[in-house]
Amino acid sequence: MKVSDVMREPSPVKLTKHEHACVAFEKEGASFVIDPGSFSPNAARIISGADAILLTHEHFDHVNAAAINAALAERPDLRVYAPAALGDMFAAHAGQFTAVAAGDELAVAGFTVTVHGTTHALIHADIPLVANVGYLIDGTVYHPGDAYFVPDASVGTLLLPTSGPWLKIGEAADYVRLVRPDHVVQIHEMLLSEIGLNIASMLLGEKGLTGIPLTAVPAGESLTL
Numbered sequence: 001m002k003v004s005d006v007m008r009e010p011s012p013v014k015l016t017k018h019e020h021a022c023v024a025f026e027k028e029g030a031s032f033v034i035d036p037g038s039f040s041p042n043a044a045r046i047i048s049g050a051d052a053i054l055l056t057h058e059h060f061d062h063v064n065a066a067a068i069n070a071a072l073a074e075r076p077d078l079r080v081y082a083p084a085a086l087g088d089m090f091a092a093h094a095g096q097f098t099a100v101a102a103g104d105e106l107a108v109a110g111f112t113v114t115v116h117g118t119t120h121a122l123i124h125a126d127i128p129l130v131a132n133v134g135y136l137i138d139g140t141v142y143h144p145g146d147a148y149f150v151p152d153a154s155v156g157t158l159l160l161p162t163s164g165p166w167l168k169i170g171e172a173a174d175y176v177r178l179v180r181p182d183h184v185v186q187i188h189e190m191l192l193s194e195i196g197l198n199i200a201s202m203l204l205g206e207k208g209l210t211g212i213p214l215t216a217v218p219a220g221e222s223l224t225l
Contacts, residue, residue, distance in 0.1 A: 017217035030109035035062040043067040051109040055082035056145025057132040083131035117149030121166040148175040155181040161188030162200040173209035184214040
């Protein structure tokens with residue numbers, strides 16, 4: 001082995017933000033997508049470019065079941081990773097489904113993914129809680145799904161939900177303070193108007209309550225991490 005191989009810099013990661021909570025990760029020609037849901041009109045196209053699909057929980061805005069099942073039928077090599085509660089949704093392709101839970105470590109499309117958390121944030125006492133996991137990608141980028149679970153790990157980039165029936169801005173700010181990432185990328189923002197987006201960015205960004213830079217990435221655009 002050459003010294004140059006040992007000292008080689010990590011490959012850059014391309015993060016593409018899609019609608020709502022859907023994000024795709026790509027490096028060295030391999031990719032996976034998290035939470036391609038029903039708010040993404042191009043969910044089938046997004047999935048078609050992925051080697052794997054990771055789902056945080058069962059709600060329709062995070063899971064486009066029809067598009068995912070169609071892709072599984074077309075591509076026997078495609079894999080879905082999600083909490084066990086989603087197994088029935090993909091029962092026709094059980095061999096392509098892997099149940100995950102907190103503490104798991106996965107090798108997905110050349111990435112290392114660790115699994116954190118157990119439960120969706122409370123919406124209302126009358127609405128049953130569902131399983132929800134967060135994914136830490138290559139030890140640096142964290143997607144929490146619909147929960148403000150603080151992983152027992154340092155986080156470089158936090159994908160921060162900023163709208164939803166379970167969420168208020170003050171809790172989002174406190175969550176960023178607890179996680180203490182280097183950088184925040186806004187996700188789960190589809191319920192906000194343009195004014196709401198601007199207010200969220202102002203309150204949750206570097207000059208607001210958190211002191212940490214926040215980036216709002218338009219759907220379909222990418223960052224290099």
